[in-house]
Amino acid sequence: MSQLLAADGESFEAPGVADFWQPLVGDGAFAITRPMVVMALSVVLIGGLLLLVARRLSTVPGKAQFIVEGGYGFVRNGIARDVIGSHDFRRFVPLLFTLFVLILVNNLFGVVPFVQYPTFSRIGFAAALTAVVLVTFHVVGIRRKGVGAYFRGLVPGGLPGWIVPFMFFLELVTVFITRPLTLGMRLFANMFAGHLLLLVFILGGEYLLLHGEGLTRLASIPAFGLGIVMTFFEILVQFLQAYVFVLLSAFYIAGALADEH
Amino acid sequence: MEGNLNVLGYGVAAIGPAIAVGLIFAAYINGVARQPESRGLLQPIAILGFALAEALALFGLVLAFIL
Numbered sequence: 001m002s003q004l005l006a007a008d009g010e011s012f013e014a015p016g017v018a019d020f021w022q023p024l025v026g027d028g029a030f031a032i033t034r035p036m037v038v039m040a041l042s043v044v045l046i047g048g049l050l051l052l053v054a055r056r057l058s059t060v061p062g063k064a065q066f067i068v069e070g071g072y073g074f075v076r077n078g079i080a081r082d083v084i085g086s087h088d089f090r091r092f093v094p095l096l097f098t099l100f101v102l103i104l105v106n107n108l109f110g111v112v113p114f115v116q117y118p119t120f121s122r123i124g125f126a127a128a129l130t131a132v133v134l135v136t137f138h139v140v141g142i143r144r145k146g147v148g149a150y151f152r153g154l155v156p157g158g159l160p161g162w163i164v165p166f167m168f169f170l171e172l173v174t175v176f177i178t179r180p181l182t183l184g185m186r187l188f189a190n191m192f193a194g195h196l197l198l199l200v201f202i203l204g205g206e207y208l209l210l211h212g213e214g215l216t217r218l219a220s221i222p223a224f225g226l227g228i229v230m231t232f233f234e235i236l237v238q239f240l241q242a243y244v245f246v247l248l249s250a251f252y253i254a255g256a257l258a259d260e261h
Numbered sequence: 262m263e264g265n266l267n268v269l270g271y272g273v274a275a276i277g278p279a280i281a282v283g284l285i286f287a288a289y290i291n292g293v294a295r296q297p298e299s300r301g302l303l304q305p306i307a308i309l310g311f312a313l314a315e316a317l318a319l320f321g322l323v324l325a326f327i328l
Binding site: 082185 | 305313319
């Protein structure tokens, strides 16, 4: 912990992991926490918006319809069709679009005033989404090829016989451990690190301004300035993470469906 | 001066992913400069590679906090 001495003798407490634990009702394992409320809010918001837009569809789209159709078209054509292929991408579009919008809105809540909490900076939320993707791509792979062929398909053909068990083991580790771990951790760690970065600049600037002495107060200006710059950078990262999560999910589904390894 | 050695270790660990991200985007820019029409094909690949390399740095960050 870095310590800055101030005029009134209080020292600066650097923000840390503890700042992310914010129970609203109750305490302990069954507390209703702030990210839970934010997640519920996002679901109501997304559901309401999409229902509203879908109810008054018109041939000449209005502003809201244009934005929603743009987002839908981006996931459908830009991710699902390009990655999974035009033969059987259709049934995965609802899943991928849901993932994309849910992650995007929850990430953006990290910088929306008064909400200001990226839900996926708690690993439980990221883990739940990852579990959905993990089950999905294994189940579609097994249903397409059957259990034996699915696991045989993990190892590329044409390898010398003695290397096959090693490859099989490595691929099992990749498919069941590395993939879900990296998928969930990437989203969680990005949101966590980004939010922590903003906390450092904003809280540090506030501390310098309110508890600083003389010219030290001026140092709060670059701190707040960087806080603002980092907020815009965060918005970019939030879009990127939603995109990357859905892109990788589509890659995994495409890999499970592919005939050859 | 007080501090935590984890943070220092994380600084060192972040060098690798930093170089990796630089290399990925250098290759992407090179590719687009040589063949501008390949941009649509290269962009998802570049972002995917970037995300994979960046994930390593972020795992380091998580470990720096929990260890």
